[in-house]
Amino acid sequence: MKTMAEITHWADVVADEVLIKGKKHLVATGITPSGHIHIGNMREVVTADAAYRAVADKGGDSEFIYIADTYDPLRKVYPFLDESYAEHVGKPLSEIPCPCGQHKNYAEHFLEPFLEALEHLGIHPKVYRADELYKEGVYKDAIKQALVKKDEIGAILQKVSGKSPAEDWNPFNPICNECGKVNTTLVTGFDVDAETVDYSCSCGSTGTVPMIGGGKLTWRVDWPARWKALGVTVEPFGKDHASRGGSYDTGVAIAKEIFDYEPPHPIVYEWIMLGKKGAMSSSTGVVVSISDMLKVVPPEVLRYLIIRTKPEKHIKFDPAQPLLTLVDEFERLHANEDASVKDKRVLELSQAAGICHTDIPFKHMTTIYQVAGGDFDKIMRIVERAGYDTEKEKCIRELTDNVANWLEMYAPPFVKFSVQDEVPVQTASLSDMQNVFLAALSDMLSQKDEMSGEDYHNLIYSAKEEGTELRKTIACAMDVDPAELEVNPKEFFKAIYTAVLGQQSGPKAGWFLSSLEKDFLVQRFKAASEYRP
């Protein structure tokens, strides 16, 4: 049996396989920005990024590109669109107005937040837009070949996919000069020398368009044409393209037989499944966008989730408690010098240039955030007092945002609390001993300098030890011989939580108290000990 140390990470397996064929590699991914970019696409880019880096790490000449299919037509008026978009159905996404008016066009509206998310994830591919590629003539030769070899391509589609193309099928879809739609036209002729295509459109018009920027290849032909035009050698894609007779199969045949190009190495990946809880119930049809996911998960943890799992396996993602477990696991691994070779590799691939990393654990931040009531200046002060690195304020802010969103959207009740502005009414139920303890604690704190979490911890427990100041004070107030005093620290903790939070339990006490202002504690404990409803 092999030990863990001998197991190779999947990205390195891909790199090994691919490097046998040659040293120079172009890893490509793509997606149509027709709506909010979905979670599955993130797996695609992270998978591609891992492959790209693995090839580079093994000495290959590696490049990474991302193609936005901005020239695809709008399929329908999606639920999130205004009715007025009905007139744009069928037009290329790059030629449709932006839904919010802030972007250059429809495609950019959805592309921009996605590219921003890529930055957060430390993924930096060279970005292409399909409409620009077509308009620049990158596809020109492929378009000519496809038009000339139309029947051959049709035969391949028939043979590989088992479906025969329609009578009037054509690999090229002209954009109608009149109505601007790309999926309503039929090719009626073409001129290779003039580089033009004639068409008729269902809107009633006929016309001629240039091969450059006048239309696009149909998807099954577009894909292999792109491989050749850009030199793609590695490409991850979802299961939807991987089935027999699917677009990868036809793409392979078309690449070889029509474009004389060796198809890219495929990396087929599975979808990310959502946990069953909360607002993310898939039965309600709620789709999780990448930006939604990045709202709650630190980017490196998200990478970790994807990279540690082989592409062909489902990923189950649950943003409630399991997210905390995932983050913990990542942070633990991060701190573990003795992690296995494979784990170290996973970790290495989970980190990336440009990714923000702070040494503040997610769990701690959930407490800090709540202690500070969400005030960022206060958070920074607490972070500094706790001895964390405060240099990377931007990273801390990102983590703060993640935690804030997580607390609001997914956190289980037991991690939530809030420091009460007034003495909580629950304080009325405290025992005499608890009140005495709080009063004594208040006095002692008022005489001390700033204390560390451990100092607080020790101080509270000192009530149990013979001869300590706290014990004497309590015994005196209770009118008992200090030697006879029986104390249960647990009751003291309850008193503290009740006085500050109005509940019986809370975060690790010593550390928690050190996060709060000492003067506030002095006053609060004093007031709580004297509180009468």
Added chain:
RNA sequence: GGGCUCGUAGCUCAGUCAGGCAGAGCGUCUGGCUUUUAACCAGACGGCCUAGGGUUCAAAUCCCUACGAGCUCGCCA
């Protein structure tokens, strides 16, 4: 119906390509940390590797069949 992928501890999953003692993390339980919070440490519990057959000295691993889960198959990401 055709195809692809998956099925291993209560949970999440390694291990399957290349057959060689059944693994990790989390959770649970027990104990410890002169002091139980949700921190830390140690230990324990926990498995017919979905089922059945085959190949083999040897199968979670390879082959066949069944069952279960997911995805995909109207030229459309």
